Amino acid sequence: MIVDCHGHYTTAPQALWDWRRQQVAGKDPDPLRVSDDEIRASLEANQLRLQRERGSDVTFFSPRAGSMEHHVGDARTSADWSRVCNDLIHRACALYPRNFVPVCQLPQSPGVPPKQCVWELARCVEELGFVGCNLNPDPSGGHWKEPPLTDRWWYPLYEKMVELDVPAMVHVSSSCNPAFHFTGAHYINADTTAFMQFLTSDLFKDFPTLKFVIPHGGGAVPYHWGRYRGLAQDMKRPPLAELLLGNVFFDTCVYHQPGIDLLLKVIPVENILFASEMVGAVRGVDPETGHYYDDTRRYIDGSTLGAADKQKIFEGNARRVYSRWR
Amino acid sequence: MIVDCHGHYTTAPQALWDWRRQQVAGKDPDPLRVSDDEIRASLEANQLRLQRERGSDVTFFSPRAGSMEHHVGDARTSADWSRVCNDLIHRACALYPRNFVPVCQLPQSPGVPPKQCVWELARCVEELGFVGCNLNPDPSGGHWKEPPLTDRWWYPLYEKMVELDVPAMVHVSSSCNPAFHFTGAHYINADTTAFMQFLTSDLFKDFPTLKFVIPHGGGAVPYHWGRYRGLAQDMKRPPLAELLLGNVFFDTCVYHQPGIDLLLKVIPVENILFASEMVGAVRGVDPETGHYYDDTRRYIDGSTLGAADKQKIFEGNARRVYSRWR
Numbered sequence A, B: 001m002i003v004d005c006h007g008h009y010t011t012a013p014q015a016l017w018d019w020r021r022q023q024v025a026g027k028d029p030d031p032l033r034v035s036d037d038e039i040r041a042s043l044e045a046n047q048l049r050l051q052r053e054r055g056s057d058v059t060f061f062s063p064r065a066g067s068m069e070h071h072v073g074d075a076r077t078s079a080d081w082s083r084v085c086n087d088l089i090h091r092a093c094a095l096y097p098r099n100f101v102p103v104c105q106l107p108q109s110p111g112v113p114p115k116q117c118v119w120e121l122a123r124c125v126e127e128l129g130f131v132g133c134n135l136n137p138d139p140s141g142g143h144w145k146e147p148p149l150t151d152r153w154w155y156p157l158y159e160k161m162v163e164l165d166v167p168a169m170v171h172v173s174s175s176c177n178p179a180f181h182f183t184g185a186h187y188i189n190a191d192t193t194a195f196m197q198f199l200t201s202d203l204f205k206d207f208p209t210l211k212f213v214i215p216h217g218g219g220a221v222p223y224h225w226g227r228y229r230g231l232a233q234d235m236k237r238p239p240l241a242e243l244l245l246g247n248v249f250f251d252t253c254v255y256h257q258p259g260i261d262l263l264l265k266v267i268p269v270e271n272i273l274f275a276s277e278m279v280g281a282v283r284g285v286d287p288e289t290g291h292y293y294d295d296t297r298r299y300i301d302g303s304t305l306g307a308a309d310k311q312k313i314f315e316g317n318a319r320r321v322y323s324r325w326r
Helices: A014-024 A036-044 A047-054 A075-095 A114-128 A152-164 A182-199 A225-234 A257-266 A297-301 A307-321 B014-024 B036-044 B047-054 B075-095 B114-128 B152-164 B182-199 B225-234 B257-266 B297-301 B307-321
Strands: A003-009 A058-063 A100-105 A132-135 A168-170 A212-214 A248-251 B003-009 B058-063 B100-105 B132-135 B168-170 B212-214 B248-251
Touching: A003 A075, A003 A307, A014 A075, A036 A047, A036 A075, A047 A058, A058 A075, A058 A132, A075 A100, A075 A114, A100 A114, A114 A152, A168 A182, A182 A212, A182 A225, A182 B182, A182 B225, A225 B182, A225 B257, A257 A297, A257 B225, A257 B257, A297 A307, B003 B075, B003 B307, B014 B075, B036 B047, B036 B075, B047 B058, B058 B075, B058 B132, B075 B100, B075 B114, B100 B114, B114 B152, B168 B182, B182 B212, B182 B225, B257 B297, B297 B307
Parallel strands: A003 A058, A058 A100, A100 A132, A132 A168, A168 A212, A212 A248, B003 B058, B058 B100, B100 B132, B132 B168, B168 B212, B212 B248
Antiparallel strands: none
16 A cells, blocks of 8 residues: 655635635635535546556645645634635545545644644544644744744644644745745755754653654755764764654655655665655656656655565555554 | 865864954954964864865865854944954965965845945955855845845845856855754755755846855755756746756765765766865764764765766866866
């Protein structure tokens, strides 16, 4: 079985984006009206078709990351928008329970304590069967005003994650800072930033069972694995394996063979989860290969890894990290 | 000959740091008093010893990046501090003209137009023989308030760089944003950010001969080279080679063999300049190899590249990019 742990509902029906537009304009939108057929059409033409074409079986499915926009409006705006998005994810996954497993957006808002997200997380996990969440380390959208992820500021949310036994994927949203292109800089920077925050802290002493997935292949981290091993060493931190590899995992959203080969070479196979983020940041066909850049299964298949290791990446590790998923 | 294009005077005599402490405290420091012998001692015990031990011949040498601290004080603070630092670099390089070639710090200050840096750049290059500069894309120190490097805001500085025929290394300084560890996140993020800024702009149509070196192996860029090729393609930009590889170069400050192997595999050899950033961010010995993490010559030597390509990386490309250096 092939589990893609990183998919967003980028193709949601237009009514969702219309609802959001009304909300941002300050109107009180009517309840979202989307038919089951519209949901089916949006998935059949896109994610389901690609699952079939590329040979993946199930996608952990969350609201579009770039649209979380935690920086827009206030905590109420974010709570309402998160609920609408998560409910739609729930419906999509209920229509195709063999193909999609729900992961939720959190109702974060800049400067608002993360414990305000606990209720929506609990609702999604306990009532609706979600298996994980996306946690935005920078709800300001590129201004980075929140304390590091290792600050006690975040602890109430972590307590709930641990209690519910769900991991968080560290995932920023769109950037309203003109310095940072969102999918080309902000996403990748956030991955790198979060890893370094974890490296410098004792967070996982406080929460030994807390689990994070760093997407986009871990940002810059595997490419600079020697730098991070060396920085930890200079700071008299424990070796990275001991310090954080029981808690921090990387996905395979790296869109060329040499990048995946590096990831597989330097990061222990137990810490790598298959993912493509389709339909996502990069949608074209690589002229060098004739295949879609984000058809990441080809890169894993094309690697020199043995079958048992591939199985861990494709399925086993996802079952371990997203342990509520059966 | 082996040219290390990225070295900072991290080991400068204590008097320099005392001068700075006085300046930041609002005292008007006396002129810096450092003897030639103190400079010699600071280099003989460190960079010169390591050049000999590791077999490099010459280092392009600039003030300590983390101490540029453009966010401290105002434009006058930065101008005075830059002048003191650059003059000390000039003296160090004059004492060892075969070993060190001067590269300057720019007197940037948040919100101050970059054309204010033109005079110090011209002084360093025309009067003191400097061959390049370090350009900070985020003089705010981790708050990223400046326009992207591709904005016309920066053009007066670029006009002078082109006129003088000097490249800039894109290099941030320390971070005063608690989200960003400076050498573990801010440096690497800045590299990635700058590349993406270049990718989305037509800067190099306006300045066909402008040259930037992106340090630390290009941040996350080579690891995500497929992503960047795909993003450019989705945006209907030209292929990266055509769009920016005539103007953008990467150094080899990547501190493990798999990272260097990736860099050499995906980036054209003409765009890679040898560098170690010693004595810098990572100072320990890698227990996996028994050698210093930042002894990057070993990784180039250990690669499968042919002799002619290694010569380009070790010397030829540096002569082309830093064309004032004879």
